[in-house]
Amino acid sequence: MSTAARTNDRMTTVRYVLVAALVATAFFVTYSFAVANNGNEYGSVTDAGGGLGQGGSGTGAAGGAGCACCGPTGSGEPIEGETTVEGDVQRISVDASAGYDPNVIRATAGIPLEITFSQGSGCMAQVMSRDLGFFEDLTTGPKTIKLPALEAGEYGFSCGMEMVFGTIVVE
Ligand SMILES: [Cu+2]
Structure with missing residues (x-):
């Protein structure tokens, strides 16, 4: 091999190394971008969770945990309660601290109905x-x-994320 050929060879090798380095750098930068973007996307998803939170709870994670701890009353096992007629209105109180107690409200048709829900948090932060x-x-x-005053029938209600349910049975 002549000196010139060897130099050429070395140049070729250097060129390959440079190209490889460029490709690696480009890949790495793209990858970092992708990771960063992914991070942002997760951020948006969390934000959306917060937005839904108006239908759900403050943060998605806390809401989920809250729902999981709604307990047996959150599982839909019926707990019946009856309204009390006072004058021209019927009233009932519902404990919303861990699921609804009662979750089946028996009411009378044709009389205005007032339901008082207790304070709730997490999954039970809203009632709808x-x-x-x-x-x-x-x-x-x-x-x-x-x-x-409601007509006879069944009317549903739930937590803000529609995971825990109750029924108003009007007869
Ligand atoms: Cu909920």
Whole structure:
């Protein structure tokens, strides 16, 4: 091999090494970007969880944990309760500290209904009903939901994330 050829060889090797280094760098930078972006995406998902939190709870993680600890009353085992008619209104109190107690509210048709939900947190931070059109935050204390006289039927309610349910049976 001549000196010139050997130099050429070395140049080629150097070129390969440079290209390899460039490729590696490019790959690494892309990878870092991807990881960073992924991080952001997870951030957004968490934010969305917080947003849903208006339908759920403050943070997604806490909400999930809260729901898991809603306990046996959260599993839907029926606990019946009956309203008390006082004058021209019927009332009932529901303990929303760990699932709903009662979770089956028996009410009378044709009499306005007031349901007082106790303070709730985590999974039980909000109470809502699509059937009756209410959504209340229970984190600051008990809330009384005033409903008009209802027709006979079954009306559902649930926690803000719709994981723990209750029923109002109007007869
Ligand atoms: Cu919930």
